[in-house]
Amino acid sequence: MIAPSHQDLVVKGSLNPGAIQFNNEILLLLRVAEGCPETKDEIAVPVYHFEHGKGALTVLHLKKDDPELCRKDTRAVIHQGQEYVSTISHLRLARSTDGVHFSVDEKPFLTPQNSSEEFGVEDARIVQIDDCYYINYTAVSRDSYGTSLLKTKNFVDLEYLGMIFSAPNKDVCIFPEKINGKYFALHRPYNHDFGKSSIWIAESPDLIHWGKHRCLIRPAHNQWESEKIGGGAPPIKTAHGWLEVYHGKTLIDGKDFYSLMVLLLDLDDPSKVIYRGEKPILVPEKDYETNGFVPNVVFLNGMVLRNEEDLYLYYSACDETSCLAECKLEDLIPI
Amino acid sequence: MIAPSHQDLVVKGSLNPGAIQFNNEILLLLRVAEGCPETKDEIAVPVYHFEHGKGALTVLHLKKDDPELCRKDTRAVIHQGQEYVSTISHLRLARSTDGVHFSVDEKPFLTPQNSSEEFGVEDARIVQIDDCYYINYTAVSRDSYGTSLLKTKNFVDLEYLGMIFSAPNKDVCIFPEKINGKYFALHRPYNHDFGKSSIWIAESPDLIHWGKHRCLIRPAHNQWESEKIGGGAPPIKTAHGWLEVYHGKTLIDGKDFYSLMVLLLDLDDPSKVIYRGEKPILVPEKDYETNGFVPNVVFLNGMVLRNEEDLYLYYSACDETSCLAECKLEDLIPI
Numbered sequence: 166m167i168a169p170s171h172q173d174l175v176v177k178g179s180l181n182p183g184a185i186q187f188n189n190e191i192l193l194l195l196r197v198a199e200g201c202p203e204t205k206d207e208i209a210v211p212v213y214h215f216e217h218g219k220g221a222l223t224v225l226h227l228k229k230d231d232p233e234l235c236r237k238d239t240r241a242v243i244h245q246g247q248e249y250v251s252t253i254s255h256l257r258l259a260r261s262t263d264g265v266h267f268s269v270d271e272k273p274f275l276t277p278q279n280s281s282e283e284f285g286v287e288d289a290r291i292v293q294i295d296d297c298y299y300i301n302y303t304a305v306s307r308d309s310y311g312t313s314l315l316k317t318k319n320f321v322d323l324e325y326l327g328m329i330f331s332a333p334n335k336d337v338c339i340f341p342e343k344i345n346g347k348y349f350a351l352h353r354p355y356n357h358d359f360g361k362s363s364i365w366i367a368e369s370p371d372l373i374h375w376g377k378h379r380c381l382i383r384p385a386h387n388q389w390e391s392e393k394i395g396g397g398a399p400p401i402k403t404a405h406g407w408l409e410v411y412h413g414k415t416l417i418d419g420k421d422f423y424s425l426m427v428l429l430l431d432l433d434d435p436s437k438v439i440y441r442g443e444k445p446i447l448v449p450e451k452d453y454e455t456n457g458f459v460p461n462v463v464f465l466n467g468m469v470l471r472n473e474e475d476l477y478l479y480y481s482a483c484d485e486t487s488c489l490a491e492c493k494l495e496d497l498i499p500i
Numbered sequence: 501m502i503a504p505s506h507q508d509l510v511v512k513g514s515l516n517p518g519a520i521q522f523n524n525e526i527l528l529l530l531r532v533a534e535g536c537p538e539t540k541d542e543i544a545v546p547v548y549h550f551e552h553g554k555g556a557l558t559v560l561h562l563k564k565d566d567p568e569l570c571r572k573d574t575r576a577v578i579h580q581g582q583e584y585v586s587t588i589s590h591l592r593l594a595r596s597t598d599g600v601h602f603s604v605d606e607k608p609f610l611t612p613q614n615s616s617e618e619f620g621v622e623d624a625r626i627v628q629i630d631d632c633y634y635i636n637y638t639a640v641s642r643d644s645y646g647t648s649l650l651k652t653k654n655f656v657d658l659e660y661l662g663m664i665f666s667a668p669n670k671d672v673c674i675f676p677e678k679i680n681g682k683y684f685a686l687h688r689p690y691n692h693d694f695g696k697s698s699i700w701i702a703e704s705p706d707l708i709h710w711g712k713h714r715c716l717i718r719p720a721h722n723q724w725e726s727e728k729i730g731g732g733a734p735p736i737k738t739a740h741g742w743l744e745v746y747h748g749k750t751l752i753d754g755k756d757f758y759s760l761m762v763l764l765l766d767l768d769d770p771s772k773v774i775y776r777g778e779k780p781i782l783v784p785e786k787d788y789e790t791n792g793f794v795p796n797v798v799f800l801n802g803m804v805l806r807n808e809e810d811l812y813l814y815y816s817a818c819d820e821t822s823c824l825a826e827c828k829l830e831d832l833i834p835i
Contacts, residue, residue, distance in 0.1 A: 248695070281714065284694075307695040308715040331700055331713035333692040334666070357668040357690045359619070360583070360642040365666055374709035378666035379616065380643040 167197060170255055170273045173224045174199040174211060177252055178458060178485040179269070182259070183289035184398070184467025184477070185298060187320060191469055193259040193267060193479060194274060194289040194300065195487060200252040206230075210242050210249040213277045220277040225249065248307055253277070254285040256302060258320065264469065264477050265489060274320070281306050281313070281328060290466050292339045292399040294348075299372060303335045304328060312337040312352065314372065326373050330354075336364075336395030336466075338409065339372065340435060341402065348372050349435050351381065351396040351409065361385065362393035364411060364428075366436050379436060382428065384413065389424050389445050391415040397425065398468040401476075405500045406430055406439045410446065410478065412464055423462040424448040425480065427497050439500075446497060447480065447490060457483025470494060502532060505590055505608045508559040509534040509546060512587055513793060513820040514604070517594070518624035519733070519802025519812070520633060522655060526804055528594040528602060528814060529609060529624040529635065530822060535587040541565075545577050545584040548612045555612040560584065583642055588612070589620040591637060593655065599804065599812050600824060609655070616641050616648070616663060625801050627674045627734040629683075634707060638670045639663060647672040647687065649707065661708050665689075671699075671730030671801075673744065674707065675770060676737065683707050684770050686716065686731040686744065696720065697728035699746060699763075701771050714771060717763065719748065724759050724780050726750045732760065733803040736811075740835045741765055741774045745781065745813065747799050758797040759783040760815065762832050774835075781832060782815065782825060792818025805829060 167176045177200050182193040201209035201224055208227050213220045227234050227244055235243040242249045256275040259267040275286055284305040292299050300315040300323075309332035316324040329350075330337055336353035348369040356362045361384045368377040384390040390413025400407040406429040415422050424445035431437035449461040465480040476497065478490040502511045512535050517528040536544035536559055543562050548555045562569050562579055570578040577584045591610040594602040610621055619640040626635050635650040635658075644667035651659040664685075665672055671688035683704040691697045696719045703712040719725040725748025735742040742765040750757050759780035766772035784796040800815040811832065813825040 305694075306715075308698060308700075308718070309689065309691045309694045311689075311713060327712040328714065329711050330666070331669070331687070331702065332689045333668070352666070354644065354646075354667045355690070355692045356644045357692065359640075359644045363643060365643075367666065369709055369711075370705070371709075374704055374706075374711035376664050376704075376709035377662035378646060379663065380641075383643070 167195075167257070167269050168271050169199055170197070170276065171199070171211070171222050171224075173201060173209070175202055179257070179487055180481040180484055181288045181464060182467045182479045182481070182487045183291040183300065183302075184469050184479040185291040185293060186469050186471070187298070189262060191261045191264040191477070192291070192320065193261075193467065193487065194291060195257045195259055195269070196254045196287045196289070197257045197273070198252050198254045198285075208234075208236075208242070208251070210251055211253045212249060213253070213283050215278075215280050215283070220279070220282070222276075250284045252285075254287045256286055256289050264471065275302070275315070275323070278325065281308065281311065283307065286313075288335065288466055290338055290399050292341045294341055294372075299339060301329065301337045301339060309333045310335055329373060329375055330367075336397075338396040338399045340400050340407065344435060345433065350375065351400070352378075353395040356393075362395065364394055364396055381436060382438060382441065386441060387443050389413045389415050389448075390426065392421075394426070397465040400430065400435070401468060401470055401494075402432070403494065403498060405498050406432055407435050408494070408497065410465055410468060410497075413445070417461070421459070421461060422449065423464055425463055425465055425478075429498065429500070440498075442499075446492075447478070449482070451482075453486060453488070454482040457485040459484040502530075502592065502604050503606050504534055505532070505611065506534070506546070506557050506559075508536060508544070510537055514592070514822055515816040515819055516623045516799060517802045517814045517816070517822045518626040518635065518637075519804050519814040520626040520628060521804050521806070522633070524597060526596045526599040526812070527626070527655065528596075528802065528822065529626060530592045530594055530604070531589045531622045531624070532592045532608070533587050533589045533620075543569075543571075543577070543586070545586055546588045547584060548588070548618050550613075550615050550618070555614070555617070557611070585619045587620075589622045591621055591624050599806065610637070610650070610658070613660065616643065616646065618642065621648075623670065623801055625673055625734055627676045629676055629707075634674060636664065636672045636674060644668045645670055664708060664710055665702075671732075671747075673731040673734045675735050675742065679770060680768065685710065686735070687713075688730040691728075697730065699729055699731055716771060717773060717776065721776060722778050724748045724750050724761065724783075727756075729761070732800040735765065735770070736803060736805055736829075737767070738764075738829065738833060740833050741767055742770050743829070743832065745800055745803060745832075748780070752796070756794070756796060757784065758799055760798055760800055760813075764833065764835070775833075777834075781827075782813070784817070786817075788821060788823070789817040792820040794819040
């Protein structure tokens with residue numbers, strides 16, 4: 166059981182873990198989604214305030230028969246013209262020595278710190294560059310969702326480096342080293358009106374400022390990704406190229422269906438695609454992957470390579486739970 | 501009359517000019533929108549190809565009774581699953597010695613150069629920094645719309661610096677000098693789902709890579725901007741602060757209505773708002789502002805300050821024509 170971050174909240178799920186080897190442990194950075202219990206007459210929503218620097222949480226109780234209350238969808242609640250969300254996520258560390266059995270910290274690792282995070286912090290990716298760890302995550306607010314960056318050496322002291330990809334943008338995967346003098350990242354802008362949401366690539370001199378944005382691959386490459394695609398975990402360097410596991414969304418019988426795909430990018434120029442899988446490496450099959458909060462979703466943003474050959478894929482099922490799949494690195498690379 | 505860029509195209513409008521003082525001239529960089537004449541049986545769409553480096557234009561003729569033809573809206577055409585647009589814009593220079601009478605170049609200044617611009621280049625903003633001129637413009641493609649950057653010293657030789665704000669993002673206004681060691685820009689991400697499209701601010705060490713994205717001001721400050729807002733021309737430095745003229749969109753009788761508003765930002769920290777106008781400085785009133793391709797639109801992305809006090813506002817009416825309004829700088833600043 167994961168302890169809620171506040172006495173008035175209940176944990177709805179712990180999902181989409183970032184993952185990294187740190188000292189002798191594997192760390193997962195879980196997205197812990199929390200909401201408030203609902204009574205017969207009342208709903209309650211968590212509200213973060215940032216008037217005095219750091220974020221402070223209060224709970225707003227609303228009568229269901231309040232004429233100024235409007236429940237927009239399963240998550241959004243409007244009261245007196247102000248938008249709230251019924252569920253807000255924070256990031257929480259879990260630790261393991263074997264990569265399989267984890268203990269979850271009692272307290273959050275990161276809760277919303279400023280107004281760009283008022284509706285939560287979600288979906289961490291962790292990458293080690295030299296002796297620092299960089300954590301990018303989705304910052305959600307009334308201004309949509311963007312990607313922000315933290316730097317740490319010890320997973321205790323955190324330096325906030327700002328929003329690196331402005332809204333609407335998520336699924337950011339930073340490469341773990343400079344390539345020809347520049348840092349690179351995959352990112353996923355929302356595609357408004359024209360086509361479908363695709364994976365882009367960008368460059369940076371310092372990890373904080375990004376430019377040279379280009380669309381790298383579009384969806385509809387096969388039947389598993391007819392609707393949209395997005396980056397998964399930070400790419401892993403292999404002898405054959407940068408290995409990226411990404412997600413594809415398609416519709417089956419009119420319902421969302423997410424699976425995991427493989428992409429291989431050129432070591433010297435990651436804007437060049439060497440290989441793109443025709444079939445998924447993981448599709449929702451097991452009961453916990455097909456039945457849950459959002460059925461038929463497998464989603465990955467953390468991978469750890471152990472002993473240079475064993476790949477641990479920490480993925481999420483049904484936007485609700487965190488799971489582990491294991492394979493040999495070479496099994497994903499068809500070259 | 502503006503000459504079309506290709507024998508099979510007709511000019512539909514010349515709008516949204518960027519503006520700058522260059523040597524003894526005022527230059528406007530017009531967005532020239534072009535399409536193909538339609539016959540009783542046939543429509544035609546312009547198509548840019550980029551197989552051999554630079555863009556090459558061909559015209560695709562389509563029978564109106566072709567069962568594989570689908571006209572999605574007034575602009576988008578789908579044929580055999582591929583999306584086209586009926587109108588594509590390029591950028592064209594116009595030159596004037598008095599700022600009032602302009603001669604338009606015969607040839608385009610910039611046509612689409614890569615696949616991120618396949619559906620056109622639009623809405624240039626020009627800013628002088630030291631002895632260079634930077635031109636940012638909207639790059640439109642099936643991957644949505646982003647903002648790209650050119651550098652020039654003479655408006656002849658152009659250096660492409662890549663896409664600086666990834667899709668969906670437009671209305672980028674670069675400040676004309678470094679502030680506390682960093683370049684700044686206003687930008688306008690599309691707000692997906694959560695709130696309304698707002699004006700953001702970002703920082704850069706080099707004008708090419710951008711970070712520290714923050715929402716600066718949101719719409720709904722008054723009845724003129726209930727739907728969305730976006731940056732206008734690059735900010736002008738005044739004794740009282742950075743002067744920005746931006747646009748606000750509202751709905752009047754259910755129809756779009758765009759007007760121009762004033763914003764004043766702190767000279768040392770442009771993320772601080774000093775003043776924001778309650779009333780527009782320009783609303784659609786004249787016949788050419790209320791009747792045209794898109795009625796009731798005034799839109800600005802170019803301003804020139806002359807003699808340190810006369811402000812020339814080059815704005816567009818009805819997404820169709822380019823107009824000039826003049827005022828004293830001090831009349832816009834209520835301090």
